[in-house]
Amino acid sequence: MLRKIFFAMIIYPLAAALFAFSFWGESRIILRAAEIGSAVAISPAGAPAQSYDRSRRILLPGTAHETAVYIVTTPVEGPVVLVIGGIHGDEPAGYLAADTVASWVVNRGTLIVIPRAHIPAIRRRQRNGEDLLDLNRSFPGSASGSPTERLAAAIYGVMLEFEPDWVIDLHEALFFERLRPGALGQTLIYPPQGRSIDIVEQLLVEVNSTIQAPANHFLLLRGALRGTVLSAAVSVGAESIMVETCKQLPLDERIQQQRQAVLSMLYLLGITVY
Numbered sequence: 067m068l069r070k071i072f073f074a075m076i077i078y079p080l081a082a083a084l085f086a087f088s089f090w091g092e093s094r095i096i097l098r099a100a101e102i103g104s105a106v107a108i109s110p111a112g113a114p115a116q117s118y119d120r121s122r123r124i125l126l127p128g129t130a131h132e133t134a135v136y137i138v139t140t141p142v143e144g145p146v147v148l149v150i151g152g153i154h155g156d157e158p159a160g161y162l163a164a165d166t167v168a169s170w171v172v173n174r175g176t177l178i179v180i181p182r183a184h185i186p187a188i189r190r191r192q193r194n195g196e197d198l199l200d201l202n203r204s205f206p207g208s209a210s211g212s213p214t215e216r217l218a219a220a221i222y223g224v225m226l227e228f229e230p231d232w233v234i235d236l237h238e239a240l241f242f243e244r245l246r247p248g249a250l251g252q253t254l255i256y257p258p259q260g261r262s263i264d265i266v267e268q269l270l271v272e273v274n275s276t277i278q279a280p281a282n283h284f285l286l287l288r289g290a291l292r293g294t295v296l297s298a299a300v301s302v303g304a305e306s307i308m309v310e311t312c313k314q315l316p317l318d319e320r321i322q323q324q325r326q327a328v329l330s331m332l333y334l335l336g337i338t339v340y
């Protein structure tokens with residue numbers, strides 16, 4: 067009798083609670099994966115980090131160019147990844163995707179995000195800020211130069227400080243590379259100096275597997291012009307990739323593709339987002 071009461075009052079409710087809890091946990095992960103646009107096939111089953119530290123700092127505080135850097139560090143050893151959006155102010159999918167990436171938590175390594183690198187250019191909805199210098203031709207920048215050169219120097223300072231293993235730079239182009247060679251729309255661009263072409267080729271396959279229309283698939287290009295984020299990354303010994311969506315596609319699709327590219331790259335580096 068006592069045994070029956072024991073089971074009825076303690077064991078059964080406990081089992082039911084455990085079952086409910088495990089289901090709740092699982093559905094939370096699925097919801098989270100859906101929210102960040104993760105394809106099920108590339109959602110690795112990794113245990114979340116026991117703890118993490120999230121911090122935020124401001125580059126060039128008190129100036130028109132001040133911009134936020136979001137840093138998630140974990141106690142688990144792993145790659146340091148820097149994600150940059152908004153280098154150009156008229157490429158919204160990059161900085162809107164980076165806004166979301168800035169809220170992600172990772173299970174290992176360090177994730178640093180500068181979602182809106184060039185605030186004056188974003189405010190103007192133009193490629194450049196008021197000094198009309200192209201931020202993506204201004205690296206490594208100059209602390210005593212024009213506003214855009216000072217901004218480049220501040221972002222380059224983040225690279226020097228954190229020594230990222232990978233830098234992911236989010237951009238957009240007006241036309242499809244497939245239709246107009248040189249236009250860069252729907253491409254992943256990898257510097258010729260890169261040492262991890264196998265990972266980049268896998269990234270191409272992963273991202274394209276989430277895009278239904280073959281005409282919208284990304285192509286892989288090799289190159290890094292002087293003064294770009296990619297060449298700055300090369301100079302600090304980091305691997306880097308540039309994601310270029312095409313502005314002929316709907317904005318929500320482009321944002322999704324940009325987020326997917328970052329998520330897939332983190333996955334290929336052994337990092338789980340949760």
Ligand SMILES: [Zn+2]
Nearest residue numbers: 154157237238
């Ligand atoms: Zn751009």
